[in-house]
Amino acid sequence: MNFDAFQTYSDQATVDFLKFYDSPGFFVIKFILGIYAIVIVADIILLLVKRGMGGNIREAIVGMNIPRELTTKKIKMKARWNEVVTRLKSANESEYKVAIIEADNIIDDLIRNMGYPGDNMGERLNNIPEGQLESMEELKRAHEIRNRIIHEENFQVNREYAKEILKKYETFLEEFEVL
Secondary structure (H helix, E strand, O other): OHHHHHHHHHHHHHHHHHHHHOOHHHHHHHHHHHHHHHHHHHHHHHHHHHHOOOOOHHHHHHOOOOOHHHOOOHHHHHHHHHHHHHHHHOOOHHHHHHHHHHHHHHHHHHHHHOOOOOOOHHHHHHHOOOOOOOOHHHHHHHHHHHHHHHHOOOOOOOHHHHHHHHHHHHHHHHHOOOO
């Protein structure tokens, strides 16, 4: 008996809903919502075009141009860094120098890919605004050592000194959570 009442009520509700769905008033609502949806889609497309979706998709999606080494290629960056650190296991002084030069190149690639202007790493470091990097002074000192290795033939580097310099580069990489 209760089931029959429920069945009658649900049948009547279905009939009323179908009448409302086919009514001219609901047709106007559907029409207005359809236009609204089209306007929203057009706005989204215009915003993406104005933001430069065609130019740089990564920047449009992420919101800024972050080097892939800091996002998706961390494993490759760690592998490059491990190659540098392995050079310190050698007893050869030239390996220590090469390790410092390679570490400097890794950091230079990152800074260049971050979009800082400059023809070389020294100029790029000077173009980074003060306070933007915690390890800026250490990085500049390490780069100066790298320049001395390149320009001074008799510049001496022992294993401990090379570890100290690489630690400065490592601090930068840790700051960006690469290592």
